[in-house]
Amino acid sequence: MKILSAEQIRKWDEFTILNEPISSIDLMERAARQCTQWFEQKKGGFRKIRIFCGKGNNGGDGLAIARQLVEKDILSDVYILEFGSLGTNDFQTNLSRLHSFPVTIHFIQHQDFFPVIDKADLIIDALFGSGLNRPLDGLSLQLVQHLNKSAATIIAIDLPSGMFADKPSPTNAVIKAHETLTFQQLKFCFLFPENEPFFGEVHVLNIGLHPDFSIAGNSMFELTDWKMIKEIYKPRKQFSHKGTYGHALIVAGEKGKMGAAVLCTRGCLRSGAGLVSAMVPEEQFAIIQTAVPEAMAIAQETIETVDLSKYTTVGIGPGTGTSEESARLLQRVLVNYNRPIVIDADGLNIIAANDELLSELPPGSILSPHPKEFERIFGKTENHLERIQTARLQAQKLFVYIIVKGHYSFVACPDGEVYFNSTGNSGMATGGSGDVLTGILTGLLAQGYSAKESCLLGMFLHGLSADIAVKTTSQEALVAGDITEYLGKAFLSIAN
Ligand SMILES: NC(=O)C1=CN([C@@H]2O[C@H](COP(=O)(O)OP(=O)(O)OC[C@H]3O[C@@H](n4cnc5c(N)ncnc54)[C@H](OP(=O)(O)O)[C@@H]3O)[C@@H](O)[C@H]2O)[C@H](O)CC1
Numbered sequence: 001m002k003i004l005s006a007e008q009i010r011k012w013d014e015f016t017i018l019n020e021p022i023s024s025i026d027l028m029e030r031a032a033r034q035c036t037q038w039f040e041q042k043k044g045g046f047r048k049i050r051i052f053c054g055k056g057n058n059g060g061d062g063l064a065i066a067r068q069l070v071e072k073d074i075l076s077d078v079y080i081l082e083f084g085s086l087g088t089n090d091f092q093t094n095l096s097r098l099h100s101f102p103v104t105i106h107f108i109q110h111q112d113f114f115p116v117i118d119k120a121d122l123i124i125d126a127l128f129g130s131g132l133n134r135p136l137d138g139l140s141l142q143l144v145q146h147l148n149k150s151a152a153t154i155i156a157i158d159l160p161s162g163m164f165a166d167k168p169s170p171t172n173a174v175i176k177a178h179e180t181l182t183f184q185q186l187k188f189c190f191l192f193p194e195n196e197p198f199f200g201e202v203h204v205l206n207i208g209l210h211p212d213f214s215i216a217g218n219s220m221f222e223l224t225d226w227k228m229i230k231e232i233y234k235p236r237k238q239f240s241h242k243g244t245y246g247h248a249l250i251v252a253g254e255k256g257k258m259g260a261a262v263l264c265t266r267g268c269l270r271s272g273a274g275l276v277s278a279m280v281p282e283e284q285f286a287i288i289q290t291a292v293p294e295a296m297a298i299a300q301e302t303i304e305t306v307d308l309s310k311y312t313t314v315g316i317g318p319g320t321g322t323s324e325e326s327a328r329l330l331q332r333v334l335v336n337y338n339r340p341i342v343i344d345a346d347g348l349n350i351i352a353a354n355d356e357l358l359s360e361l362p363p364g365s366i367l368s369p370h371p372k373e374f375e376r377i378f379g380k381t382e383n384h385l386e387r388i389q390t391a392r393l394q395a396q397k398l399f400v401y402i403i404v405k406g407h408y409s410f411v412a413c414p415d416g417e418v419y420f421n422s423t424g425n426s427g428m429a430t431g432g433s434g435d436v437l438t439g440i441l442t443g444l445l446a447q448g449y450s451a452k453e454s455c456l457l458g459m460f461l462h463g464l465s466a467d468i469a470v471k472t473t474s475q476e477a478l479v480a481g482d483i484t485e486y487l488g489k490a491f492l493s494i495a496n
């Protein structure tokens with residue numbers, strides 16, 4: 001699913017209006033209807049429903065919701081932020097429609113008119129949506145601060161007022177919503193971690209924008225979905241043997257960090273690699289061979305002489321440390337291996353300390369930093385959007401795939417496309433979950449998925465497995481090992 005800017009969504013509206021065809025006011029009615037149905041299902045026994053409206057189309061939605069709720073015998077008070085000018089056409093039409101219904105309409109021209117809000121009230125925020133073009137100030141700023149001070153439940157329509165739809169809102173006053181009902185698809189702003197305190201739980205309501213609108217080519221940003229992932233997934237061939245699915249080399253672990261090697265190797269095996277060799281310090285063989293008997297062990301001390309070309313791919317970095325010997329491991333792989341590899345964790349820290357290694361990366365390789373590792377290599381970024389843009393430029397420049405981990409992990413590809421992952425949960429913020437991802441990515445590469453396919457399928461599987469796991473483990477009790485345990489169920493849900 002492509003992620004669109006506010007401008008592109010406006011064009012999609014216009015396309016729908018022209019080609020469905022549907023009038024703009026009926027499209028607003030349809031959008032409001034989806035919200036009304038959602039509110040009906042929510043029920044909740046609120047003392048009073050208060051709908052706050054601006055004079056744009058977001059406010060128009062609020063007015064239409066007020067009318068549709070009365071039609072269902074749910075009463076509300078409407079508050080219109082009044083600046084003295086007329087609202088949009090659809091706002092004005094909805095205002096005149098509302099006059100014949102038993103809804104009290106208040107016009108707010110000054111902060112003295114702000115209502116006292118009870119914690120048992122429900123606030124519907126329809127002040128500003130995707131048309132916001134500057135931070136809030138004056139009366140709108142004061143109103144948002146007043147609403148945020150209340151202990152009432154706040155539901156935002158389309159976006160929390162004060163938040164820009166497609167760029168960071170660092171200095172803005174923004175409504176702190178408990179839930180947000182957004183239209184048609186996720187907006188860019190919901191992918192930024194800085195915005196998380198404001199949007200609460202986001203529900204995407206389908207308002208039936210025209211399916212033929214050509215978004216392809218209009219956006220470099222995309223959210224992975226089931227259809228895309230099912231197309232990438234390749235069932236195993238009937239006449240196959242372990243050689244069909246490649247031989248992966250995992251270079252991981254040092255004394256005290258062998259857990260990373262175990263998790264990574266398990267992730268690699270569980271994602272379907274035919275053979276996996278784990279290159280660990282020789283004195284740690286017992287750990288890897290006991291914990292992962294399916295893998296072969298090979299000593300890190302043999303790195304100078306080993307023939308790397310016999311491995312289909314290499315995953316390097318989890319728990320290796322950043323000592324001179326570990327740096328040597330990475331250098332040797334980079335210099336002697338020319339197919340795509342996966343580099344994570346300490347492998348990335350070694351690169352951060354020796355940035356000349358960036359020019360040695362085999363083309364098409366995958367780097368999978370978390371934000372701090374990313375900044376160590378590519379420099380400080382002010383916000384998530386800047387991080388996305390930097391990753392995009394670097395992926396193009398270095399011809400590598402850069403996965404930045406987090407809620408909505410994303411991968412920046414060498415062709416300039418950026419894909420956000422749609423699976424996963426906060427339970428994954430636990431030690432070792434990145435090591436499992438490295439294993440999965442390496443395992444997918446080994447069995448013949450392209451680097452891009454490995455990134456998309458790997459991130460999706462990793463998150464999906466955790467989503468399935470938390471149904472029994474809870475987010476709190478999830479440990480990285482559970483992600484490998486549930487990978488089978490994740491594969492089954494993609495295959496079926
Ligand atoms: N396809 C859909 O998703 C549909 C969405 N709908 C709803 O429409 C809004 C977008 O409506 P729009 O009228 O474009 O914008 P807003 O309602 O968000 O804002 C209206 C005007 O507010 C002014 N503005 C902008 N920033 C500020 C500010 N900081 N302070 C005060 N005023 C501000 C601006 O006008 P100016 O002339 O003052 O620049 C805006 O134009 C979308 O979010 C949905 O809720 C449709 O209902 C159905 C389809």
Ligand SMILES: [K+]
Nearest residue numbers: 125128159161
């Ligand atoms: K809003």
